[in-house]
Amino acid sequence: GAGVSQSPSNKVTEKGKDVELRCDPISGHTALYWYRQSLGQGLEFLIYFQGNSAPDKSGLPSDRFSAERTGGSVSTLTIQRTQQEDSAVYLCASSLAETGVSTEAFFGQGTRLTVV
Amino acid sequence: GNSVTQMEGPVTLSEEAFLTINCTYTATGYPSLFWYVQYPGEGLQLLLKATKADDKGSNKGFEATYRKETTSFHLEKGSVQVSDSAVYFCALNAGGTSYGKLTFGQGTILTVHP
Numbered sequence: 001g002a003g004v005s006q007s008p009s010n011k012v013t014e015k016g017k018d019v020e021l022r023c024d025p026i027s028g029h030t031a032l033y034w035y036r037q038s039l040g041q042g043l044e045f046l047i048y049f050q051g052n053s054a055p056d057k058s059g060l061p062s063d064r065f066s067a068e069r070t071g072g073s074v075s076t077l078t079i080q081r082t083q084q085e086d087s088a089v090y091l092c093a094s095s096l097a098e099t100g101v102s103t104e105a106f107f108g109q110g111t112r113l114t115v116v
Numbered sequence: 117g118n119s120v121t122q123m124e125g126p127v128t129l130s131e132e133a134f135l136t137i138n139c140t141y142t143a144t145g146y147p148s149l150f151w152y153v154q155y156p157g158e159g160l161q162l163l164l165k166a167t168k169a170d171d172k173g174s175n176k177g178f179e180a181t182y183r184k185e186t187t188s189f190h191l192e193k194g195s196v197q198v199s200d201s202a203v204y205f206c207a208l209n210a211g212g213t214s215y216g217k218l219t220f221g222q223g224t225i226l227t228v229h230p
Contacts, residue, residue, distance in 0.1 A: 004159075033217070043205065043220035056217065091160065105218060107152075107160035 002026075004108035006092050012114045013082055021077040021111045025094030032075050033095075033105060034067055038088035046090075049075065082115045089113070118143045118210045122221035129196055129228050137191040137224045139180075139206035147208040149173075149182055149189040150218070154203040163191075163204070196228045 005024040013019050025032050034046040045059040049069045060066070064082075069075040079086055089112050093105040123138040141147065151163040151173070164173030169184035178193045189206060206221040
C-alpha cells in the first residue's frame, strides 16, 4: 500500500482481556517499529524488527507485551491481561533499510486502545 | 542513555509571528536529529532532519540547525500560518547499538490564531 496501515483504528477492551494490534508496513521496508503514545509519557519505543535479526525488545514495559513479525512483513503486537495503564495510542512505523544513522521512519495512523 | 528535551507547551502564536521550539539532546556518539509533526487527526510525519554537526534541515519554511557544541536542534519558522497548528516532536537516532530506534521528546503543541 501507499503507507503504513494499522488496524483496528480504535479498540475498547475490558481489563484482563488480551488484544492484538496489527501493522502492515510499507512494501519493501525491512525495518518495523512499535511505539506507544500516552498522555504524560510522550512517545515510547517498544520493539524493533530488522530483517531476519532478533528483534530489539528493550522497550517492552512488561512480559504481558509481545510482538511478532511474520514473513518479514506484517507485525502483530499482543497485550495479554490488559490493564488500564495500557490505554494509549499504539503507533507502528517502518523504514526502508539500515542506512547508517539517517533512518527515516514512516508512521501509521495508530491504534487507540482503551481499557475499561 | 539517550534523551531529548523539548520546551514545554502549549505555544500559542498569532499568524505571521516568529516561531522557536527549543530542543536539546543527550546521546553518545553522533546522532541524527529529526523533527516530526502530527497534524490534528493525522499520523506522525517527518518534517526535517540533519545527520551531522552544522547541518541545517529545512522544509515548508521550517529550519533547524544541528549544533553539537550546545547539543541542540531548535526548530524555527519566520512566519507561522494557521495551518502550522500541530504537535511537534524532536527526536534522535543514536545509531550504534540503538540502531534504528528513535528517542522522542515530549512534544510541543503549537496553536496559531488568525
